[in-house]
Amino acid sequence: MQKFTQVNGLVAPLDRANVDTDLIIPKQFLKSIKRTGFGPNLFDELRYLDEGYPGQDASKRPLNPDFVLNQPRYQGSEILLSRKNFGCGSSREHAPWALVDYGFRAVIAPSFADIFFNNAPKNGLLLIKLDEAVIDRLFQEVEANEGYRLAIDLPAQTVTTPSGEVLSFEVDPFRKHCLIEGLDDIGITLQDAEAIQAYEAKRSQVTPWIFS
Amino acid sequence: MALTLYDKLWDAHLVKQRDDGTALIYIDRQLLHEVTSPQAFEGLRLAGRQPWRLSANLATPDHNVPTTNKERQVGVSGIEDETSRIQVQTLDDNCDEFGITEFKINDPRQGIVHVVGPEQGATLPGMTLVCGDSHTATHGAFAALAHGVGTSEVEHVLATQCLIQRKMKNLLIQVDGDLQPGVTAKDIILAVIGEIGTAGGTGYAMEFAGSAIASLSMEGRMTICNMAIEAGARVGLVGCDQVTLDYVKGRPFAPQGEDWDKAVAYWKTLHSDADASFDKVVKLDAARIEPQVSWGTSPEMVVAVTDRVPELEKAEDDNQRKSWEAALKYMGLEPGQAITDIQLDRVFIGSCTNSRIEDLREAAAVAKGRRVAASLKQALVVPGSGLVKQQAEEEGLDKIFIEAGFEWREPGCSMCLAMNADKLGQGEHCASTSNRNFEGRQGYGGRTHLVSPGMAAAAAIAGHFVDVREF
Numbered sequence: 001m002q003k004f005t006q007v008n009g010l011v012a013p014l015d016r017a018n019v020d021t022d023l024i025i026p027k028q029f030l031k032s033i034k035r036t037g038f039g040p041n042l043f044d045e046l047r048y049l050d051e052g053y054p055g056q057d058a059s060k061r062p063l064n065p066d067f068v069l070n071q072p073r074y075q076g077s078e079i080l081l082s083r084k085n086f087g088c089g090s091s092r093e094h095a096p097w098a099l100v101d102y103g104f105r106a107v108i109a110p111s112f113a114d115i116f117f118n119n120a121p122k123n124g125l126l127l128i129k130l131d132e133a134v135i136d137r138l139f140q141e142v143e144a145n146e147g148y149r150l151a152i153d154l155p156a157q158t159v160t161t162p163s164g165e166v167l168s169f170e171v172d173p174f175r176k177h178c179l180i181e182g183l184d185d186i187g188i189t190l191q192d193a194e195a196i197q198a199y200e201a202k203r204s205q206v207t208p209w210i211f212s
Numbered sequence: 213m214a215l216t217l218y219d220k221l222w223d224a225h226l227v228k229q230r231d232d233g234t235a236l237i238y239i240d241r242q243l244l245h246e247v248t249s250p251q252a253f254e255g256l257r258l259a260g261r262q263p264w265r266l267s268a269n270l271a272t273p274d275h276n277v278p279t280t281n282k283e284r285q286v287g288v289s290g291i292e293d294e295t296s297r298i299q300v301q302t303l304d305d306n307c308d309e310f311g312i313t314e315f316k317i318n319d320p321r322q323g324i325v326h327v328v329g330p331e332q333g334a335t336l337p338g339m340t341l342v343c344g345d346s347h348t349a350t351h352g353a354f355a356a357l358a359h360g361v362g363t364s365e366v367e368h369v370l371a372t373q374c375l376i377q378r379k380m381k382n383l384l385i386q387v388d389g390d391l392q393p394g395v396t397a398k399d400i401i402l403a404v405i406g407e408i409g410t411a412g413g414t415g416y417a418m419e420f421a422g423s424a425i426a427s428l429s430m431e432g433r434m435t436i437c438n439m440a441i442e443a444g445a446r447v448g449l450v451g452c453d454q455v456t457l458d459y460v461k462g463r464p465f466a467p468q469g470e471d472w473d474k475a476v477a478y479w480k481t482l483h484s485d486a487d488a489s490f491d492k493v494v495k496l497d498a499a500r501i502e503p504q505v506s507w508g509t510s511p512e513m514v515v516a517v518t519d520r521v522p523e524l525e526k527a528e529d530d531n532q533r534k535s536w537e538a539a540l541k542y543m544g545l546e547p548g549q550a551i552t553d554i555q556l557d558r559v560f561i562g563s564c565t566n567s568r569i570e571d572l573r574e575a576a577a578v579a580k581g582r583r584v585a586a587s588l589k590q591a592l593v594v595p596g597s598g599l600v601k602q603q604a605e606e607e608g609l610d611k612i613f614i615e616a617g618f619e620w621r622e623p624g625c626s627m628c629l630a631m632n633a634d635k636l637g638q639g640e641h642c643a644s645t646s647n648r649n650f651e652g653r654q655g656y657g658g659r660t661h662l663v664s665p666g667m668a669a670a671a672a673i674a675g676h677f678v679d680v681r682e683f
Contacts, residue, residue, distance in 0.1 A: 017535055018410055018510050022650040027631045031276060031295040033250035033302050035363075051638075051656040054295055083531065085411040088444065089650060090629075091346040092248065093362035114414055114446045115346055119362035173232045174376070185364070186259070189372040192228055192236055196264075196374055199227040199238055207338065209467035209475055210240045212267075 002124035003182035007105045008151040009078030012068055013142045019082055020089035021116065025098040028053055038094055039101030043069065069102075073146045081138055082109045086127075087116025096120040106152055108159070110135050121175045122185065126154060128169045154180060214485035216382045217449050218417040221357035221482070225340045227374055237377045239369045240339040243325040244271035244312065246303040247631070248344025252367035253306040263310055264373040270334050270465075271307050271314040273300045274324045275345075276631045279594050279621035287318045296632065323597025323623040326350040326564035330434065331599055333463025337452045337479040342369055347564045347647065349440040353433035354460070355452035355482040357417075360441065381491040383416035383445065384484075387424040389498035394681035396574065397432030398566060398645070398664035400424065400496070401439040402504035406514040408494055413445030416492065419484060420450050424498035430459040431570035438565045439647050442511040451483030503680055505551050506649045506662040508539035513649070517667065517679045521549045542651055543659050544639060552677050554661065557640035559584075559591040559672040560654070561618075561665055563628035566645035567596030569603050571665040575645075576609040578669035578683060584617035585675030591618045592634060594626040618672065630655045643671040 029041045031054055040058035047069060049062040063070045069077070080099070086109040087095060096119050099107065106126040120127050130138070141161065142148045151160040154176060159167045178185065189196075204211040215223070227236040249271070256262070263269065276296045283290045288304060291297035300317060307314035315321040315328065322328070326347055329335040335351045341358040342348060344366040351358035365375055385404055405412075418440045425433065433450045440448030450456075457476060460466050467475045502516035513536070515522070521540065524547050527533035540547065545554070561567070561575050572595065584591045593613045595601040601623055604610055610620045627634040628646035636642050636658025645668050649660035663671065670680040 016538075017531055020510075020648075020650045022629075022648070022653050026652055026656075027629050030247050030631065031293075031299050033254075033299055035251045035254075045652045045656065085414070085444070088410055089346065089441075089648060091344060091348075091360035091362055093251075093344075093364060096362075111411060111414065113411070113444060115360050115362065115441075119364065122362070122364040172234075172378070174230075174234045177232075185376055186261070186368050186371045189236065189368065189374055189376060192374075193372075195228045195236065196238070196372065200265075200373075203224075203238070207240075207475070207478065209336070209471045210339065211265075212467075212471075 001122070001182045001184055004105065004124055004126050004154050004179040006151070006153050007078060008149055009105060010074065010076055011079045011081050011142050011148050011150050012074040012077035013139050014068055014080055014082040015139060017083035018085045018088055021087060021092050021095040022089055024095040025092065026052065030092060030094055035097055036101060038098035039103070042098040042102040043067070078103060078105045079150055079152070080104050080107045081135070081142060082107060083135070084110040084132065086112050088113035091115045093119045096123045096125045100125050108138070121179055124179065124182070126152065126179060128152070128159060130167060130169060134167060214488040216484040216488045216490060217355060217419055217451055217482060218357065218382055218447065221338065221340065222379055224338065225357065234376050234378055236374050238340060238374055239342055240268065241334060241341040242269050242366070242369050243329050243341070243343035244269055244366070245275055245325050245345065246273040246299045247275040248363050249306065249366055250299065250302045251363045252370060253310070255367040256370055261371045263312070263370045266311055268373060269312045270329070271303060271312055272322050272325060272328050273303050273317055275625045275629065276300060277317055277624040278632050279624050279626050279634055281622060284318065284622045320598035320602060323600065324564045324567060324625055326438065327568060327596030327600060330354065330430070331463070331597055333460055333466030336460060336466065337456060337482050342375070346441045347438050349446060349448040350434050350438040350564055352437040352440065352448040353430060353450050354456055355450065355479065357447060359446040380417045380447065381415055383413055383418045384490040384493045385418060385420045386422040386493060386495045387420065387498050388422040389424055391424060391498045391501065392681065394666060395501055395503055396664045396666065397428055397435040399501050399504045400498065401436045402506065402511070402514045402662060403496060403501045405439065405443045405511045406504070407496065408443055410442060410510050410512045411444040413440060413443040416445050417447040417449060418443065418445035420448065421484070425450060426453065429570055430455060431568045434568065435565055439511070442647055452479045503664060503667050505667065505677055507543065507545060507551065508536065509542055509649055509651050510539070511647070511649060511662060513539055514662065515551060517551050517677055519551055521545050521547055521551070523547045554641060555587070555676045556643050556671055557589050558636060558642045559588065559668050560627040560642055560644040560646065561592065561668050562594030562596070562626050563646035564596065564625070565647045566665050567594060567600065569600050571645065572600070572604050572609050575665040575669035576612045578666050578680060579616040579618065579673065580612050582616055582673045584672045587675040588672060591672040592621060592627060593618045594621040595623050597623050627654055629653060643668045643677065
C-alpha cells in the first residue's frame with residue numbers, strides 16, 4: 001500500500017450528492033480477477049458517451065466533454081471534492097481501487113458511506129470529512145480558480161488552501177498510523193494470534209456448534 | 213446494565229479492545245462469492261498465508277452466473293462470456309485449492325449467498341457473519357451481527373478470522389400496528405428509507421422491532437434487514453424469537469441434539485433488553501404504509517403507488533432539488549406525474565431482497581390465471597437458490613408464471629446488478645423487486661423502480677404500475 005504523508009494536489013470538483021459505487025465503477029468491470037487496471041473505467045458512465053465493457057481500448061472511446069474529469073483544467077487531479085454520502089451502495093472495493101488507479105490520493109466530502117469509508121484507507125486513499133459549508137466554499141473556489149490545489153498534511157491533519165487558510169480534519173488514529181506507514185491490517189492483527197486462539201478456546205465452550 | 217442486541221453481539225465477539233479505540237472482533241462465518249474474493253485469495257497466496265479456520269467459510273457463485281437453462285446445463289464451461297467464466301472458475305479453483313466448502317454452479321444448493329446462508333442454517337442467531345457484499349445485512353434478521361466488507365477485509369477474515377472495528381451507535385426502527393393486506397416487508401423498508409434517507413443510518417447498527425416486525429416471517433425480516441444498507445446502515449437486526457427458532461431448526465448446518473438445546477437457551481437471550489437505550493429511535497405506524505414505488509435514482513426517492521412524482525419545489529434545499537432534477541432527467545419522468553402512469557418495459561422478480569419462496573408465492577398469487585401485458589418486452593422470475601426453485605416447482609408456481617408469460621430462470625443475482633446477460637436496455641423502465649435504483653444499475657441507461665413482489669407481478673400484468681390492493 002502506498003504511504004500517505006503530504007500531498008499537494010490539483011482538485012477536481014464532482015458536484016453531486018450520494019455518489020454510489022455503481023457510478024464509481026460499473027458492474028461489468030467487476031468481472032476482473034485483478035486489483036489493478038480499473039482507472040480507465042472510473043466513472044465510466046459519466047466519462048464516456050458510449051457503453052463501456054471490459055477489454056476496450058479506452059483511448060478510442062468518445063469522451064463526454066461535459067464531465068469534469070475530461071476538462072483540460074482538471075487533468076492530473078489527485079484530490080476529488082464531492083458531496084455528502086460519497087461511496088454509498090455496494091461494498092465493492094473496486095471503487096477505491098479505481099479511484100487510486102486513476103491517480104486520486106484523497107477524497108474530500110461532507111460525509112462518506114460506512115463500507116466505502118472502511119475500504120478506501122486500506123488502499124492508501126485518504127478520506128477527509130469537512131463541514132458542508134466549508135465544502136460549499138471549496139466548490140466555489142475550485143470553480144473560480146484554474147489550477148486550484150490543496151495541500152494535505154496527514155500527520156498534522158490539515159488541508160491548506162492556496163490562500164493559506166488551514167482547515168483541520170479528524171482521522172481515526174489507527175487508520176492514520178497505517179496510512180503514514182503504509183501498513184496492511186493483516187500483519188497487525190496476526191500479532192494478536194494468541195489472543196484470537198484464546199478467544200476461540202473460551203468461546204468454543206459457550207457456542208460449540210460454531211466451531212464444529 | 214440494559215443492553216441492545218447489537219451491544220450483546222459485540223460484547224460476545226470482542227477478542228481485544230485496543231488503546232486506540234479500535235477493537236478486534238471475531239467473525240464466526242464468512243460467505244464467499246466469485247466477484248469480491250479472487251483478489252483476497254490471491255493476497256493469501258502472495259503472503260504465503262492459509263485460512264485461519266476453514267470451516268468458517270462457505271462459498272457459492274451468484275453475481276456473475278447466467279440464468280438461462282441453456283448456459284447452465286453443462287456447468288461452468290457453459291458460461292458463454294469468457295471473463296465471467298474465468299471468474300466463476302477462479303472461485304471453484306480457489307475453494308478447491310484451500311479446501312473451502314462451495315456449492316458450485318450446478319449444485320441444487322447454489323444460489324444467492326444471502327438466500328443460501330439462511331436456507332442452509334449456515335446463518336445462525338448470535339453469529340458474527342460477513343461477506344464481500346453490502347447486502348450481508350440480510351442475515352441480521354436472525355439476530356446475527358452481519359455486514360458487508362470489501363475485498364481487503366475478506367482477505368483479513370480468511371487470514372485471521374477477525375476484523376478491526378469500531379463500535380457503531382444504536383438505532384431503533386420501531387414499526388407497530390397491522391399492515392394492510394397487500395402491503396409487505398418490502399414496503400416497510402422502502403417507507404423507512406423514504407423517511408430517514410439513504411444516509412439516515414450511517415454509523416449505526418439498525419434494529420427493527422415492534423409488533424409489525426414481530427408478525428413478519430423470516431423471509432419478510434430478511435427483506436427488511438437486507439435493505440438496511442440502503443438507509444446507510446451496514447447492519448440490520450431483528451431480535452430472536454420463536455419464528456427465528458422454527459425457521460432454523462433442522463437445517464443442514466444448524467446444531468442438533470444437545471447442542472440445539474444449548475443453542476436455543478443462548479439464542480433466547482438475543483434481543484434488546486426492555487429498557488435498553490438507543491442513540492436514535494424512529495417510529496412508524498404500519499397501518500399507514502401503502503405499497504411503495506421508487507421514482508428516482510436513489511432508494512430514498514420513493515412514494516406510495518397512489519402518489520405522484522414530487523414537484524421540485526417540495527425539495528428541502530438546493531442540493532436536494534438538484535438531485536431530484538438530475539434523477540427525473542435520467543428517469544425520463546415529469547414532476548407531478550402519477551406513479552400509475554409510468555409505463556414499463558421489463559419486470560424483474562428476484563434478488564437477495566425478494567427471491568425466497570414467500571416472495572415467489574406472493575407474486576404467483578397475483579399472476580395466477582392472468583397474462584403479462586403485451587407491451588412488456590420481458591418479465592423475469594429468478595429464484596434465489598436451486599432449493600427455492602425446487603420448492604416453487606413442487607408447489608406449481610413455475611407453471612403459474614410460465615402460463616402467465618413470465619420467464620422462469622436458474623438461480624443467481626441476475627438483473628439486480630446486471631453483471632450477467634440479464635439487463636435493461638437504454639431508457640427502459642423496469643419494475644424490480646431488487647434493492648438499488650442507481651443510474652445504470654440494471655443496465656446502461658436502464659430505469660429501475662423498486663417495488664414488492666406482488667406490486668411487480670401486478671405491474672407486469674397491467675404494463676404500468678397499479679395498486680396491488682385493488683388488483
